[in-house]
Amino acid sequence: MKKLLIPAFILLFVTVYGQKQNVMDKETIYQFEVEDLYGNTFDFSDLKGKKIMVVNTASECGLTPQYEGLQELYDMYKNNNFVIVGFPANNFGGQEPGSNEQIAAFCKQNYGVTFPMMSKISVKGKDMHPVYEFLTRKAKNGKEDSEVEWNFQKYLIDESGHLVKVIAPKTLPNDPVITDWIKS
Template identity: 50%
Template sequence: MSVYDFQVNTLHGKEVSLKEYEGDVLLIVNTASKCGFTPQFRGLQELYDEFRDHHFQILGFPSNQFANQEPGTSEEIGEFCQMNYGVTFPMFEKIDVKGSNAHPLFQYLTREAPGVLGSKAVKWNFTKFLVDSKGRVIKRYAPKTTPDKIENDIRKLLASGKSE
């Protein structure tokens, strides 16, 4: 099993297979528009701008599960991200990322890369999962880990993919 086994819906409601991203290094992030970590959208976009031409994608998944910090509709979320942070990386429909109704993708991600002390639950917005070009979950990053702190790990995965 890999992340390529999952289907997700874009902000516009179109079903997409994550198999479309096969061969790319992925950073999968649960997001929110009204969170203290929301300014990380800027750093995420900078990573995307720097690496997108090198088989790298960021996939954003809004969630309203943490203090109702993502109350908007898909259209409002898309407009907010684009207008305030210039987000051009793929954003998907709002989903649950924890609990019994968690999207199967996030059930898989948290099982493959548990958090501190083996915790599987996503604790807050902007938890990030780094996935290699074969669809394997490599690492989980805490919400407070800023995108610039992940850059070296992305570089290493992109470099290792070239030699395979």
């Protein structure tokens, strides 16, 4: 009996210790500072304790009307430790051709966007922005590998800065998978 307990204890210790190491080794979104549409520094560490939705956006996409739903979601939950952070990107069919100034004007004028919008970046390929390297690589986020499929793909980040879920581009911002997560 003792011969069985010692190897079992060692196996349990190695398993638990290994899991703790993996959790501790996970990076968080808080390590990033980016630039917003107006040239100001945006520090993700200022969002500690909040649930975050990161979404890549585009002004000339069939999914662009999602801006309206994103703004409604932000208005509904911004006082409940929730924030949306938008990243305009021109990676899909040239659907975000404008400058940061043009994007800011478009978002404000057409959809009344007040959630934080960052400067235009690349969300895939050789010039992928480091935030999206974190979001799409399990080695960095500790959760899963993914690829940005299209504009308006959503990444849900918990209050500790860890990736929780990747949401497909066509999933609307008011979908229960998103709203239930925010409320949980």
